[in-house]
Amino acid sequence: MTDEAPLHDRLLRANLERVFNERDAARRADAMAELYVAEPVMYEPDKVVAGREAIAAVAGALLEGFGPGFRFTPEKGPALGHHGMAVLRWHAGPEGSPAAISGADLAEIADGRIARLWVLLDPQWG
Numbered sequence: 001m002t003d004e005a006p007l008h009d010r011l012l013r014a015n016l017e018r019v020f021n022e023r024d025a026a027r028r029a030d031a032m033a034e035l036y037v038a039e040p041v042m043y044e045p046d047k048v049v050a051g052r053e054a055i056a057a058v059a060g061a062l063l064e065g066f067g068p069g070f071r072f073t074p075e076k077g078p079a080l081g082h083h084g085m086a087v088l089r090w091h092a093g094p095e096g097s098p099a100a101i102s103g104a105d106l107a108e109i110a111d112g113r114i115a116r117l118w119v120l121l122d123p124q125w126g
Contacts (some may be wrong), residue, residue, distance in 0.1 A: 002049050008086030009079040011114055012034060012105055016072045016090060020059045023068075036114045043118045055117075069094040084109050 018031035032052040042049040042058070051054050051112075063070060072092040079088035086107050093100035103121040107114045 009082035012079045012086055012088035016074055020072045023063055032056050036119055041116045045121055071095055
């Protein structure tokens with residue numbers, strides 16, 4: 001038995017940290033290339049976003065719009081998943097303040113990368 005986290009947990013946590021918390025566009029693009037398939041799709045409550053560049057642009061716009069102290073933080077405990085599907089709960093807001101929003105990312109994983117990502121917002125935010 002190994003202490004290393006399962007792939008789905010590592011992927012979803014890396015997605016929060018290296019894509020949705022990354023303010024440098026070049027580093028975000030590098031992370032997208034590593035973590036996502038060539039043609040990923042992200043489903044948000046109000047739109048569908050296709051392609052690495054478009055998903056990276058959404059992440060950058062969120063960070064810019066919410067300000068410099070805004071961060072996505074995974075909830076305690078590992079992502080849950082098996083057979084190519086995984087979910088990770090998170091909350092987000094200014095560091096040191098109560099959450100401004102919370103929800104979960106549900107991912108379809110193919111060939112060790114995120115193929116499709118559904119952003120699910122808790123009812124009070126959605």
